[in-house]
Amino acid sequence: MNEQQRKEMNQIKDNPADKKSVEDKPLSEKTSEDFAKYFESTYQPPSLKSAKKRGKEDVNVHYDFEIPEDIQGIGEGKKFLIRTYGCQMNEHDTEVMAGILSEMGYESTTDQHEADIILLNTCAIRENAENKVFGEIGHLKALKREKPDLILGVCGCMSQEESVVNRILQKHQFVDLIFGTHNIHRLPQLVQEAIFGKEMVVEVWSKEGDIVENLPRQRKGNIKAWVNIMYGCDKFCTYCIVPYTRGKERSRLPEDIIQEVRQLAAQGYKEVTLLGQNVNAYGKDFEDRTFGLGDLMNEIHKIDIPRVRFTTSHPRDFDDRLIEVLAQGGNLLDHIHLPVQSGSSEVLKIMARKYTRERYLELVDKIREAMPNATLTTDIIVGFPNETEEQFQETLSLVEEVGFEGAYTFIYSPREGTPAAKMQDNVPMDVKKERLQRLNAVVNHQAAQAMKKYEGEIVEVLVEGESKKNADVLAGHTHRNKLVNFRAPRSTIGEIVKVKITNAKTWSLDGELLETAEVK
Numbered sequence: 001m002n003e004q005q006r007k008e009m010n011q012i013k014d015n016p017a018d019k020k021s022v023e024d025k026p027l028s029e030k031t032s033e034d035f036a037k038y039f040e041s042t043y044q045p046p047s048l049k050s051a052k053k054r055g056k057e058d059v060n061v062h063y064d065f066e067i068p069e070d071i072q073g074i075g076e077g078k079k080f081l082i083r084t085y086g087c088q089m090n091e092h093d094t095e096v097m098a099g100i101l102s103e104m105g106y107e108s109t110t111d112q113h114e115a116d117i118i119l120l121n122t123c124a125i126r127e128n129a130e131n132k133v134f135g136e137i138g139h140l141k142a143l144k145r146e147k148p149d150l151i152l153g154v155c156g157c158m159s160q161e162e163s164v165v166n167r168i169l170q171k172h173q174f175v176d177l178i179f180g181t182h183n184i185h186r187l188p189q190l191v192q193e194a195i196f197g198k199e200m201v202v203e204v205w206s207k208e209g210d211i212v213e214n215l216p217r218q219r220k221g222n223i224k225a226w227v228n229i230m231y232g233c234d235k236f237c238t239y240c241i242v243p244y245t246r247g248k249e250r251s252r253l254p255e256d257i258i259q260e261v262r263q264l265a266a267q268g269y270k271e272v273t274l275l276g277q278n279v280n281a282y283g284k285d286f287e288d289r290t291f292g293l294g295d296l297m298n299e300i301h302k303i304d305i306p307r308v309r310f311t312t313s314h315p316r317d318f319d320d321r322l323i324e325v326l327a328q329g330g331n332l333l334d335h336i337h338l339p340v341q342s343g344s345s346e347v348l349k350i351m352a353r354k355y356t357r358e359r360y361l362e363l364v365d366k367i368r369e370a371m372p373n374a375t376l377t378t379d380i381i382v383g384f385p386n387e388t389e390e391q392f393q394e395t396l397s398l399v400e401e402v403g404f405e406g407a408y409t410f411i412y413s414p415r416e417g418t419p420a421a422k423m424q425d426n427v428p429m430d431v432k433k434e435r436l437q438r439l440n441a442v443v444n445h446q447a448a449q450a451m452k453k454y455e456g457e458i459v460e461v462l463v464e465g466e467s468k469k470n471a472d473v474l475a476g477h478t479h480r481n482k483l484v485n486f487r488a489p490r491s492t493i494g495e496i497v498k499v500k501i502t503n504a505k506t507w508s509l510d511g512e513l514l515e516t517a518e519v520k
């Protein structure tokens with residue numbers, strides 16, 4: 001599309017008649033122009049300001065995804081490579097894109113020199129995540145020069161930011177394709193446009209789209225699987241870019257989720273992780289029913305699959321019903337990742353987390369009472385604008401009080417477009433770095449202590465494959481999500497086995513296999 005067409009596209013006014021006819025068309029027959037009409041001026045370039053809007057319009061669920069005939073087979077004899085950055089949501093989106101590309105005839109490769117299409121599925125959560133991607137784009141320039149027919153695409157959360165799209169348009173014109181998180185199902189058409197068009201193809205929707213249910217997936221592995229239960233986030237924590245890059249909260253229908261988990265169980269998967277940015281808000285957007293995460297977990301509890309996890313929880317919406325359901329145990333595992341971000345109620349307030357230190361601690365008490373064996377882990381940000389030494393110490397004391405057995409810890413990174421990015425900040429970077437080190441020392445100490453307790457114990461481990469460091473050793477996780485390395489026949493991969501722990505390290509356990517028979 002040229003500049004003139006692009007302008008015209010942005011000028012198309014909303015017309016209910018057009019909207020209707022677009023909605024009536026099957027998904028695969030819709031064109032870029034149809035979507036441009038439907039999304040008004042949100043068709044390229046993206047805008048974080050539009051992304052912030054939360055409309056009341058219904059979210060439609062589509063079951064009619066298919067690859068148009070003229071695009072099927074377009075990838076015959078060709079290969080694709082997707083590099084994934086960021087969270088599990090992105091990992092899973094990559095599986096969907098891999099599924100779509102496979103249906104177009106492409107085969108997967110891990111060698112970039114063999115690839116005919118390379119996609120970077122990006123993360124925008126912190127500046128260093130973005131720097132990595134720009135570094136990679138820079139590296140790929142040489143490859144693109146060698147292989148001019150290579151299609152180089154950028155997708156994921158960074159594509160939703162106008163500053164990123166503008167930077168690519170200006171400085172990295174060798175990129176062929178940019179698309180965002182809301183239009184992954186348009187990949188066939190976008191790849192076709194990128195192959196046959198002369199200009200860079202940019203299609204990013206600022207506003208979230210509908211839910212598309214029947215997208216193909218090429219899952220990584222056949223033991224553990226990701227299952228989306230909801231998309232987007234409405235929490236708008238003041239530091240966070242996710243509500244802008246992922247749109248408003250949209251829950252998948254329980255019947256679709258349950259069917260997917262049942263299918264995975266039937267295919268022999270041993271573990272599912274239910275995914276959402278704020279899974280505790282699951283179901284809040286349903287208008288025709290009251291059905292929350294507790295209800296969903298209760299249904300999934302009944303499915304014959306050995307292990308069910310979920311991530312990520314927001315303390316604010318973690319309700320009693322969920323605790324009651326999780327306390328039943330069974331396939332619902334004893335591990336809760338409950339990001340706290342800070343131990344200071346003042347900082348939490350400025351972060352707009354909508355709970356206090358005390359409320360968080362009360363919730364932890366409730367969980368502990370109902371699930372005495374549960375492992376708790378968390379996420380923490382240090383060096384939020386103007387964080388004082390005292391406030392930081394409140395974080396340290398909370399970490400100790402809760403006894404987290406692990407934490408992802410981060411230095412605050414300003415994200416353009418978020419309220420916190422506009423705050424004056426009087427905390428120098430070296431102080432932030434020093435706080436991170438102090439925090440990590442406490443977290444590592446607690447993690448090591450928690451691991452020590454396992455020495456001599458017998459645990460059940462889902463054998464996931466070779467250990468990362470030594471191909472002769474197998475590795476897997478316990479119920480409480482502890483990594484265990486041990487020697488065992490490869491035939492145990494995919495089984496749940498009993499292992500006696502012989503040695504504890506900070507982040508993993510070494511053990512000896514006790515029996516090869518599967519433990520139920």
Ligand code: SAH
Pocket residue numbers: 125126239240241242276277278312313314339341379380381410411412413414415
């Ligand atoms: N939805 C999840 C978090 C997703 S992002 C939740 O609310 O728990 C994962 C983690 O990245 C967050 O928990 C937070 O600790 C961190 N994070 C998010 N924005 C950040 C920023 N601007 N700077 C540093 N860390 C950030």
Ligand code: SF4
Pocket residue numbers: 233234235236237240241242243277278314
């Ligand atoms: Fe970001 Fe907060 Fe939403 Fe988590 S809950 S994704 S931290 S806005």
Ligand code: F3S
Pocket residue numbers: 085086087088089090122123124125156157241242245246
């Ligand atoms: Fe990153 Fe987007 Fe996930 S910003 S953390 S990839 S939702």
